[in-house]
Amino acid sequence: MDLHTITEVRRPASRSELALGPGDAVLAGGTWLFSEPQPDLHTLVDLRDLAWPPLEVTGSGLTIAATCTLRQLAAFRSPHRWPAVPLLPRCCQALAASFTICHQATVGGNICLGLPVGPMIALAVALDGVALVWPAGGGERRVPVAEFVTGVRRTALDPGDVLRAVEIPGRALRATTAYRRIALSPVGRSAALVIGRRDGDGRFSLTVTAATERPYQLRFPAVPPPQDLLVALAGIERWCTDLRGASDWREHVTGLLAEEIRAELS
Ligand SMILES: Cc1cc2nc3c(=O)[nH]c(=O)nc-3n(C[C@H](O)[C@H](O)[C@H](O)COP(=O)(O)OP(=O)(O)OC[C@H]3O[C@@H](n4cnc5c(N)ncnc54)[C@H](O)[C@@H]3O)c2cc1C
Structure with missing residues (x-):
């Protein structure tokens, strides 16, 4: 739907351009943001130009960018023998929505929305995922996803914070x-x-x-x-x-x- 209160869409290309103020909201896949009126918002801050790699296999596991879409996550092919990887597409399929929504929705958007039905929340908690948060004031903060979602539509994000990624330890992927x-x-x-x-x-x-x-x-x-x-x-x-x-x-x-x-x- 059209969001009539939105007067500006910003596309930051670096963290220094990200600064979020009152009335600003992060735009990820937009599948929820554009599904209902947002009368308290005037600016959308689109994360796409930050160009975070969607999936990175690291020495300690897998880092999933907040902007990784469910389509990208479901298509992940592991270079290691990680028995837990089939859980990724299964959880993506748990999003009960149209083809378009399932392809545009992001891991970060699903977790930050904090709905009880959020399948990316289930996935991240089950695999001991840790949320890497970029606080509004700078620096980084890590919170286990099990503690990140605190209630219905409630998370550990403070105003202006951005979820940067979810880090999944190799130990859980080998389970x-x-x-x-x-x-x-x-x-x-x-x-x-x-x-x-x-x-x-x-x-x-x-x-x-x-x-x-x-x-x-x-x-x-x-x-x-x-x-x-x-x-x-x-x-x-x-x-x-x-x-x-x-x-x-x-x-x-x-x-x-x-x-x-x-x-x-x-
Ligand atoms: C018909 C329909 C069916 C749906 N079915 C389901 C379902 O079965 N299960 C389910 O969980 N959801 C469902 N949803 C809700 C929504 O589409 C999904 O939760 C989706 O994963 C949200 O991701 P997104 O990338 O589109 O988020 P967006 O709509 O872009 O954003 C969602 C919220 O998270 C914030 N946000 C996004 N990314 C970040 C970030 N990196 N840092 C900080 N804040 C951020 C946004 O500002 C916004 O408040 C449905 C929606 C529709 C319209």
């Missing part, structure tokens, strides 16, 4: 993962998205998203017995109720999906 998702209709938005991970040293983690207001990651020294997993899930406090399902149903199906994952990774 074995299991993925389960449920929605009320075959192409509907996720009601629960649950990802398990078993590391090379046997450690186990379970990431719960979409059913909860913020991502939860439950960690264990080894794959737990069913009862221990249930006890840990019972500690989750912020289950969602919205058009995608009632909180008690989502809590129940999350338990079933979690047990499937536990059994698969045992």
Whole structure:
């Protein structure tokens, strides 16, 4: 849709030109920004001319630029034997939207929007992703993505901050993962998205998203017995109720999906 309050679109080519003030918003894929009126905004700051490499394999893992599109992420071919890589396209497919939206949406836009259904949030949390933030005042700040999204449409970004990238450690990419998702209709938005991970040293983690207001990651020294997993899930406090399902149903199906994952990774 047209955004009638926007009077300027800036295209910074370097960090020094990025400065964001009140009424400015970062424009990434624009799939959410252009989907509803933005009466509080007058300027869009388009990140594309910063030309960040979308995906970089580093000595410590994989760095995903905030501007990496879901299309680019889904097409990633790893130069290493990283068993967790198939999780990347699977999470991209969890975005329940049109072909155009799925191709334009960015990893950073999905995470910064902070919706419970954000599949890039699920992916990044499940793989111990760390958000590299460019604070408005300069420098850099790193926050685990599990702590970056703090609630529905709430993140650890302060006004003027920009998410630069998500760093995924090689240890998580070398892990074995299991993925389960449920929605009320075959192409509907996720009601629960649950990802398990078993590391090379046997450690186990379970990431719960979409059913909860913020991502939860439950960690264990080894794959737990069913009862221990249930006890840990019972500690989750912020289950969602919205058009995608009632909180008690989502809590129940999350338990079933979690047990499937536990059994698969045992
Ligand atoms: C029909 C439809 C269906 C959708 N289905 C889903 C779905 O199933 N799951 C889901 O999660 N979302 C869904 N969305 C919402 C949205 O399209 C996605 O979340 C998408 O990934 C947002 O990414 P984007 O790059 O388009 O972000 P944009 O729309 O460009 O930006 C989103 C927000 O994040 C901010 N932002 C973007 N990048 C940065 C950055 N690097 N640093 C700081 N702030 C930043 C923007 O200022 C804005 O506030 C849907 C939207 C539509 C219209």
